[in-house]
Amino acid sequence: MSMASAALRAAVYDALVADGALAALLGGTRIYDEPPRSAVFPYVTLGETRVSDFSAGGEPGEEHQLTLHGWSRQGGHRQAHLIAGALLSVLDDAPLALAGYRLVNLRFATADIRREADGRTYRALVRFRAVTEPVP
Numbered sequence: 287m288s289m290a291s292a293a294l295r296a297a298v299y300d301a302l303v304a305d306g307a308l309a310a311l312l313g314g315t316r317i318y319d320e321p322p323r324s325a326v327f328p329y330v331t332l333g334e335t336r337v338s339d340f341s342a343g344g345e346p347g348e349e350h351q352l353t354l355h356g357w358s359r360q361g362g363h364r365q366a367h368l369i370a371g372a373l374l375s376v377l378d379d380a381p382l383a384l385a386g387y388r389l390v391n392l393r394f395a396t397a398d399i400r401r402e403a404d405g406r407t408y409r410a411l412v413r414f415r416a417v418t419e420p421v422p
Contacts, residue, residue, distance in 0.1 A: 298354075302376055318330070319331070330357070330373065331354070334352075335352050351395065356369030363399050366409065366410040370410035378414075380392055387420055392414055393415050395415045
């Protein structure tokens, strides 16, 4: 993966951990790249990233599609919807600072709320699109 992608993920993580409303909803700063086996619900994980070339006019750039997952076992879809909304509030058009890169934009793309196969876990998949360029 690209260095810009790593910088973007780090900035997204920092923004999520710093948000008091999200922490209140989750019952703490339960934001993980890889959740521990004993993770307490609800929590958020940083998910898949797809990176594409977004160079224009000879200037380098990258487009990132970042997926976040909100996990709940509260019973029903409600908490998963609230987590998705909180992620949107924190990240949509957020002016994040990336080490070595400039964030051109960060926008909400899509969200899906679904019940997992175990019948008791609900997952919010929230996708964002970002464009980055290196700092000269």
